[in-house]
Amino acid sequence: MKILVPVKRVIDYNVRVRVKADGSGVETANVKMSMNPFDELAVEEAIRLKEAGRVEAIVAVSIGAPACRETLRTALAMGADRALLVTTESELQPLDVAKVLKAVVGQEAPELVIMGKQAIDDDCNQTGQMLAALLGWGQGTFACGVALAEDSVTVTREIDGGNQTVRLKLPAVVTADLRLNEPRYIKLPNIMKAKQKPLQSMTVQELGVEVAARLKTLQVSEPPPRRSGVKVSSVAELVDKLHNEAKVL
Amino acid sequence: MGVLVIAEHDNATLAGATLSAITAAVRLDDAVQVLVAGHGCRAVAEAAARVQGVSLVRHSEAAHYARPTAEDLAALVVDLAADFTYVLAPASTFGKNFLPRVAAILDVAMISDLIRIEGPDRFVRPIYAGNAVATVQSTDPIKVVSVRATAFDAAPSGATAVPIEALEAKPHSDLAEVLAEQLTQSERPELTAAEIVVAGGRGMGSAEGFRLLEEIADRLGAAIGASRAAVDAGYVPNDYQVGQTGKIVAPKLYIAVGISGAIQHLAGMKDAKVVVAINKDEAAPIFQVADYALVADLFQALPELGAELKRVLAK
Ligand SMILES: Cc1cc2nc3c(=O)[nH]c(=O)nc-3n(C[C@H](O)[C@H](O)[C@H](O)COP(=O)(O)OP(=O)(O)OC[C@H]3O[C@@H](n4cnc5c(N)ncnc54)[C@H](O)[C@@H]3O)c2cc1C
Numbered sequence A: 001m002k003i004l005v006p007v008k009r010v011i012d013y014n015v016r017v018r019v020k021a022d023g024s025g026v027e028t029a030n031v032k033m034s035m036n037p038f039d040e041l042a043v044e045e046a047i048r049l050k051e052a053g054r055v056e057a058i059v060a061v062s063i064g065a066p067a068c069r070e071t072l073r074t075a076l077a078m079g080a081d082r083a084l085l086v087t088t089e090s091e092l093q094p095l096d097v098a099k100v101l102k103a104v105v106g107q108e109a110p111e112l113v114i115m116g117k118q119a120i121d122d123d124c125n126q127t128g129q130m131l132a133a134l135l136g137w138g139q140g141t142f143a144c145g146v147a148l149a150e151d152s153v154t155v156t157r158e159i160d161g162g163n164q165t166v167r168l169k170l171p172a173v174v175t176a177d178l179r180l181n182e183p184r185y186i187k188l189p190n191i192m193k194a195k196q197k198p199l200q201s202m203t204v205q206e207l208g209v210e211v212a213a214r215l216k217t218l219q220v221s222e223p224p225p226r227r228s229g230v231k232v233s234s235v236a237e238l239v240d241k242l243h244n245e246a247k248v249l
Numbered sequence B: 001m002g003v004l005v006i007a008e009h010d011n012a013t014l015a016g017a018t019l020s021a022i023t024a025a026v027r028l029d030d031a032v033q034v035l036v037a038g039h040g041c042r043a044v045a046e047a048a049a050r051v052q053g054v055s056l057v058r059h060s061e062a063a064h065y066a067r068p069t070a071e072d073l074a075a076l077v078v079d080l081a082a083d084f085t086y087v088l089a090p091a092s093t094f095g096k097n098f099l100p101r102v103a104a105i106l107d108v109a110m111i112s113d114l115i116r117i118e119g120p121d122r123f124v125r126p127i128y129a130g131n132a133v134a135t136v137q138s139t140d141p142i143k144v145v146s147v148r149a150t151a152f153d154a155a156p157s158g159a160t161a162v163p164i165e166a167l168e169a170k171p172h173s174d175l176a177e178v179l180a181e182q183l184t185q186s187e188r189p190e191l192t193a194a195e196i197v198v199a200g201g202r203g204m205g206s207a208e209g210f211r212l213l214e215e216i217a218d219r220l221g222a223a224i225g226a227s228r229a230a231v232d233a234g235y236v237p238n239d240y241q242v243g244q245t246g247k248i249v250a251p252k253l254y255i256a257v258g259i260s261g262a263i264q265h266l267a268g269m270k271d272a273k274v275v276v277a278i279n280k281d282e283a284a285p286i287f288q289v290a291d292y293a294l295v296a297d298l299f300q301a302l303p304e305l306g307a308e309l310k311r312v313l314a315k
């Protein structure tokens, strides 16, 4: 079977993002970029399924600026077999990303798509569910466990009250949550090897997908800052302040 | 036209987050309908019919709606959606699971995690783990929106009951099957609804360490939360996690103990009214959002806190 893994290039999770002065977005110039952490989990899961047998090929796909190549090389260095870059000038919203991915699925015919549950830049948590809907496939979101069977996949999902287990008919879409696995550390020789692996590039237009942002971002601003607090020197002082000053006890 | 709110419930009671979504709905339009899809959930439909601002409840019963899959729920909602300008649900794992599916089938964008309404088509939502907020304008005929419960008060109950209309169920899709659910049992208030949350991080050191927090929580009638590191280390179950990828809480009082304050954690709790941080590292970033900062060893501070609370609350 073939697994498709969409990976997004985002501002590294350790970077403290800054809102641009003109309120048009956040500062991305000279900022460290990385693979979306949830997508790393998705790549890792695909590799583990391949290592367990049953999976012949893992194809990583990224949609965005040419710089997404870097992200794809990371996926290849982790263990993906091939990579696909779909370039576009505009910033795509989840519905458009899902439409592009649907077209890629049409070309690649994977039986399973594993992706991140959420991109840590837009925090949308939509694309996997949208892709599943557009394909008419089942979805296993927020996965912390994935087990492949002959014609189905069983997914353990993290839900608000605990866990839920669902069985999906294949083909299906799975989205990764934090506890799915621990992504491997990339070894240097694998970075070298990744440079030899095929990375194909095409444009959104070449894929024949019409995209149109439905949401217009009018403004991006800083959240209101919390007023600075005070240091207390003892537990007794803390409880006194909570009781008599903040009045929350 | 109006708003369709999809109720989150467990077939017995309406989830609090649904009431917050109804509050957002009422601000958008006068005509608010609530869809209650479940199995043996008449009581939920009746409760929804008494929530202030609701004008009609649509009640759909089927065995496969007991714990509906996203596939089944989306199919039901999509059929109704054409009659509405807005489709809303709580931004919980319930709403996040099926709403994007609804939006994609309708070929419209979705607005995740609504925190403020600025106009009929203007919505404010957090991005980058809450380090920025974006105001977006929707150009779609139907606006599909998940509502962050902590940003809207619960709609009050006790209004005169509005009609409940039966809605025929759709057939069960064989794409997905729910096999099992393991829910965490707890005597404590629910994390997202609690007035007070005491949360522990890696600094708690072990599952036994968390017992110290339990004592404090018992005394305060508080819920217990945790950082990702504490959950990953197996000190507490994963549904305790607060943050960008865990639960969003906005209690009256949040006490963070042995938590460093990574941005991903702050994303889930910085809207708490009062934040207390107890950490032995003076430079811990959690202190930047704390109203009251106590630099101390938690193993010493927590027993003291228990005793002091006992003394003060007894008065
Ligand atoms: C994509 C992504 C999503 C994430 N989502 C979340 C999320 O939703 N929620 C979340 O919490 N994290 C999340 N994280 C992880 C986050 O980045 C941090 O790693 C995590 O919050 C750290 O947890 P911690 O503060 O408990 O541990 P640490 O950072 O290790 O901090 C432990 C703290 O305990 C203090 N301490 C130790 N011993 C004592 C003592 N005896 N007395 C007092 N203080 C003591 C230390 O000084 C330190 O400050 C996410 C990360 C990624 C990449």
Ligand SMILES: Nc1ncnc2c1ncn2[C@@H]1O[C@H](COP(=O)(O)O)[C@@H](O)[C@H]1O
Binding pocket: A006, A007, A008, A009, A036, A038, A039, A061, A062, A063, A064, A092, A094, A097, A115, A116, A117, A118, A119, A120, A122, A123, A124, A125, A126, A127, A128
């Ligand atoms: N531009 C993109 N390229 C590749 N994958 C993407 C892109 N945008 C989103 N995704 C995938 O969709 C997931 C969810 O993203 P989102 O719905 O934006 O939170 C991500 O974790 C990625 O796996």
